[in-house]
Amino acid sequence: MSSILIKIKSKYPQMNDAMKRIADYVLNNPNDVVFEKASTFAEKSNVSPASVSRFVKLVGYKSFNDFQLSFVAAQSRAEINDEDSLAYNGMKVGETTQEICQVIFSRSERVLNETLGILDTETMESIANYIDKAKRIVAIGVGRSKITTQALVSRLYRIGYNIVEYSDSHEIVNITSIMQPGDLLIACSNFGKSKSVVEGARRAKENGVTVVGITSVVDSPLANSADYLLLSAYDYASDKMGKLFEPSSENVAQLVLVDCLYMLVATKHEKENLNRYKRFSKEIVKEHVK
Incomplete structure (x- = not known):
């Protein structure tokens, strides 16, 4: 039995009726917890969303997202x-x-x-608004994280947004030193610890720049440096094994998050952006070999 389930059982006697209904649902359906939104979780437990918030704090977590991620960790370790x-x-x-x-x-x-x-749709919408209004958008990421930043650039620039991507540590120092208020920095690091990315985020934030972090680790240095955070599910198994193996499943999830952002932004000026994309698509066909 995982430590979180043991903790829930140990606190069960001090719970009120609503808390016990939540505990009963978790103990009977531990594998379902990671897939449900807080509202769905509350409905299935027959309690209010506020009761869910109080429950996760009672068992030692800051938020429902943190509570879910602990189950992901337990499942991965067990495997x-x-x-x-x-x-x-x-x-x-x-x-x-x-x-x-x-x-x-x-x-x-x-x-x-x-x-x-674990997707926070309100945060996603806020980030889309910042992308739409930013004077300049800079995306930074090194190693595997370049996959995410390059995908973001390829999506947004084709509908007219001023976005550039950097993966060289010296270039990251340069660009984050000269960014200004009104710019937007999107920093990506799977484990949230890449030095050039984290320091770039901190540097830009000191200059009054809004920072979006894309990572898989809650409370990582990047997560703590970001104004807004998008989380992909964390590969706890890889961490347990000393990061010897680097599955791309995290990157797959981040690419999907990027597509969600792209579509949210595109809908803000749908007619204009659709026309831009059509023009781009028409011209790119000329690059195809016949």
């Missing part, structure tokens, strides 16, 4: 049985091509579902 075997996001990859592909597809699907479960 790691042999640290000497090659694994992908906590699951042994198998031997045949079919087994390997099945593991990778299933883990990516799981991370997508977990990311949707």
